[in-house]
Amino acid sequence: MGASRLPPAVTSNTIGGEDAVVVKGQLATWDAVMEFMLAGNATFTLRSLRTGTRFTYRVRVKKEDADAKTEDPTYFVSLLRGRDNESDYAYVGVLRRDLGLRLTAASRMGRRAPAVVGLVWFLDAARCRREVLGTRLEFWHEGRCGRCGRKLTVPQSILDGFGPECQGLRTR
Ligand SMILES: [Zn+2]
Numbered sequence: 001m002g003a004s005r006l007p008p009a010v011t012s013n014t015i016g017g018e019d020a021v022v023v024k025g026q027l028a029t030w031d032a033v034m035e036f037m038l039a040g041n042a043t044f045t046l047r048s049l050r051t052g053t054r055f056t057y058r059v060r061v062k063k064e065d066a067d068a069k070t071e072d073p074t075y076f077v078s079l080l081r082g083r084d085n086e087s088d089y090a091y092v093g094v095l096r097r098d099l100g101l102r103l104t105a106a107s108r109m110g111r112r113a114p115a116v117v118g119l120v121w122f123l124d125a126a127r128c129r130r131e132v133l134g135t136r137l138e139f140w141h142e143g144r145c146g147r148c149g150r151k152l153t154v155p156q157s158i159l160d161g162f163g164p165e166c167q168g169l170r171t172r
Pocket residue numbers: 145146147148149150162163165166167
């Protein structure tokens with residue numbers, strides 16, 4: 001699995017008004033990407049290697065479903081729109097484990113919005129496990145645990161996208 005372990009990138013980020021260093025990490029296999037994206041509180045950036053376009057999304061599991069340990073939980077997807085990483089998210093729609101994205105009445109953008117088109121393309125590639133990771137597209141976690149959202153500090157955690165405690169709770 002050496003190919004999934006790429007060197008992390010160090011970037012500076014402003015969170016909550018104070019400068020904090022976050023270390024992002026690239027996930028390069030579909031297994032790693034899927035586990036991270038559906039872990040419950042995942043923030044990640046998709047970057048097109050063809051156009052350089054990037055979008056940052058957040059995928060959160062519906063709390064009631066997580067509490068009830070529902071087999072096919074509902075996830076809420078939002079898109080980072082501003083510079084404030086904590087608050088400027090716009091609701092995109094509902095995601096399920098089959099990777100179908102459904103826009104709802106509350107969606108803040110339509111099917112043809114570039115961020116939605118890009119996400120649907122990515123989800124379709126993920127469903128078919130197309131070989132696009134690292135060739136057409138990069139998947140970066142934003143330096144926070146995909147399950148609980150806490151900042152990742154341990155090098156191994158940055159590689160995995162999960163903090164030490166959540167690492168132990170991984171089921172698959
Ligand atoms: Zn965690």
